Amino acid sequence: MHQHIRRSGNSHPDPQALRRARRVLTALIVPVLVLIIIGIVTLYSPNPLKGAKQQWAQTGVNRISGQVTGLDGKKCLIEGLKMPKGAADPTNGLPETQPLVCVKVLDGQWKDHIVPVRVPEESKPAIRIGTAVWMLYDTEAMATGTPFLFTDIKRGNALAIMGLLYVIIVVAVAGRRGFLALLGLAASTLVIVFFMLPALMSGKPPMLVTLAGVGAIMFLSVYLAHGITIRTTTALLGTLLGLVVTVLLAYAGTRAAGLTGASDEDALILGTQLPALVLPSLFMCGIVVAGLGALNDVTITQASAVWELDEADPQMPRRKLFSRAMRIGRDHIASTVYTLAFAYVGTALPTLILAMLSQRPFLELLTVSQIAEEIVRTLVASIGLVLAIPATTVVGTFLVKFVRASSGLNEKPRASSRVDTVESASVATKIEDEGILRAGKESSHAH
Incomplete structure (x- = not known):
């Protein structure tokens, strides 16, 4: 029931x-x-700059990529690694706050050459052997012996892996x-x-x-x-x-x-x-x-x-x-x-x-x-x-x-609801049963 x-x-x-x-x-x-x-x-x-975009690098400067092969640029030179022709001694007049590292060029005219690259002191802790880097090659700086300038670390692969991991975990x-x-x-x-x-x-x-x-x-x-x-x-x-x-x-x-x-x-x-x-x-x-x-x-x-x-x-x-x-x-x-x-x-x-x-x-x-x-x-x-x-x-x-x-669901249940009807029927049946039993007992006492 x-x-x-x-x-x-x-x-x-x-x-x-x-x-x-x-x-x-x-x-x-x-x-x-x-x-x-x-x-x-x-x-x-659509065109906020109106043709006035800032040049990424000045004329005569090319952006190239490389991979670090050594952390001591002076040692690389001593060991006779390949150097571009016409390059002067890169240690000449170089301040100690601008350390040298050896980098293998991966593209451009100096591809496969190992060259000295100046790295800012604050970036040196992040540089390890095998680190991929971005550099600028300045043709006008060839006489100084340091035409290759470090700009940043290549982080594309690391960011792509982390992004893919994030997507996989979120979807999973x-x-x-x-x-x-x-x-x-x-x-x-x-x-x-x-x-x-x-x-x-x-x-x-x-x-x-x-x-x-x-x-x-x-x-x-x-x-x-x-x-x-x-x-x-x-x-x-x-x-x-x-x-x-x-x-x-x-x-x-x-x-x-x-x-x-x-x-x-x-x-x-x-x-x-x-x-x-x-x-x-x-x-x-x-x-x-x-x-x-x-x-x-x-x-x-x-x-x-x-x-x-x-x-x-x-x-x-x-x-x-x-x-x-x-x-x-x-x-x-x-x-x-x-x-x-x-x-x-x-x-x-x-x-x-x-x-x-x-x-x-x-x-x-x-x-x-x-x-x-x-x-x-x-x-x-x-x-x-x-x-x-x-x-x-x-x-x-x-x-x-x-x-x-x-x-109409905010109305309170009325007395005629299904719940009240069932409960009322149960009470009535109980009263009726008790009345029948009482009448039976009185009849037996009379006899």
């Missing part, structure tokens, strides 16, 4: 109610998507969803490389570029990784609200703190090579993109929390559902805030050490441009993340209760 009993609160929303919820979400999300598409089309800059553990998440990552990278960077290089409005770019990234990554559902759309709405707040705060914080984005050498080079590029806007865009992953993580989790709590107790009032979901959100906020802070501190360790060497007061140290940038970056991203959680919770609570109200 009991196996037929069902509680009406555990039944699923009917398809019509789900269709109503989808229509509400469509009405909210489609205008946002249209605005993002219009922004991308309007701000797209997460399956189809992990593969779709990787597709979302690839699509997001294309948005950054082919839209955001060229638009910023062309001097387009930074706030609009950032909003359009990160909006497109969120649509691609969320829907590819998690599918187009009511839950993911709820998370997407919360993420977009958090992004708007983050962009506005990044713009206001950059201006209020007087940050120019020109605190390192790379930024200064960009400022001279690309006059249209506004360095503060580049810094602001970097703040938003850096906090994007954590923001999406908390909104997806929060949307799922709202729906799961409602599944567990469909009769829960909207205010109580919001309160319980926010308990989960507060725990997530606590963990994610210091995650962002530690991530930024980790990237700024060299800057922090240099600042400590200056022997300046601690509070004054925090206002140094390089450190102030990291502080503003952490605070802005954290504020946007914190505000996105209640926003997602509000949207999720409204939608889940809207679906239940539309399907």
Whole structure:
């Protein structure tokens, strides 16, 4: 008898109610998507440099590859290794801070020759026998005996192996969803490389570029990784609200703190090579993109929390559902805030050490441009993340209760329900049986 009993609160929303919820979400999300598409089309800059690309190397300088065969350049010369004709003694006048290594040239006119190459002292610990390197060959420096200049280590193979290992592990553990998440990552990278960077290089409005770019990234990554559902759309709405707040705060914080984005050498080079590029806007865009992953993580989790709590107790009032979901959100906020802070501190360790060497007061140290940038970056991203959680919770609570109200699942079970009918029948049968037994006993006593 009991196996037929069902509680009406555990039944699923009917398809019509789900269709109503989808229509509400469509009405909210489609205008946002249209605005993002219009922004991308309007701000797209196919040729930001306009033919003014910087030459990778000056005239007469060729880029070649090689492989290290010895770590003592002077010893290689003493042993009579092959040297290009016309080369002078490479040790003549060479400072000790520029050590020599022997490198076998792998391409170009000096292919298979073993030549001395100057390596900066800071790069020497990473150089071992067999290391593949990039070099510049300067024809005008032949008379000095050191026409081959080290530029960098070839890391293509190592990065490819690590990337392949990452893809294999993600797909093996997460399956189809992990593969779709990787597709979302690839699509997001294309948005950054082919839209955001060229638009910023062309001097387009930074706030609009950032909003359009990160909006497109969120649509691609969320829907590819998690599918187009009511839950993911709820998370997407919360993420977009958090992004708007983050962009506005990044713009206001950059201006209020007087940050120019020109605190390192790379930024200064960009400022001279690309006059249209506004360095503060580049810094602001970097703040938003850096906090994007954590923001999406908390909104997806929060949307799922709202729906799961409602599944567990469909009769829960909207205010109580919001309160319980926010308990989960507060725990997530606590963990994610210091995650962002530690991530930024980790990237700024060299800057922090240099600042400590200056022997300046601690509070004054925090206002140094390089450190102030990291502080503003952490605070802005954290504020946007914190505000996105209640926003997602509000949207999720409204939608889940809207679906239940539309399907009539929020009504409490009535007395005529299946459960009450069965229980009433059982009680009536028990009373009737007890009455028959009592009547039988009285009849036997009478006889």
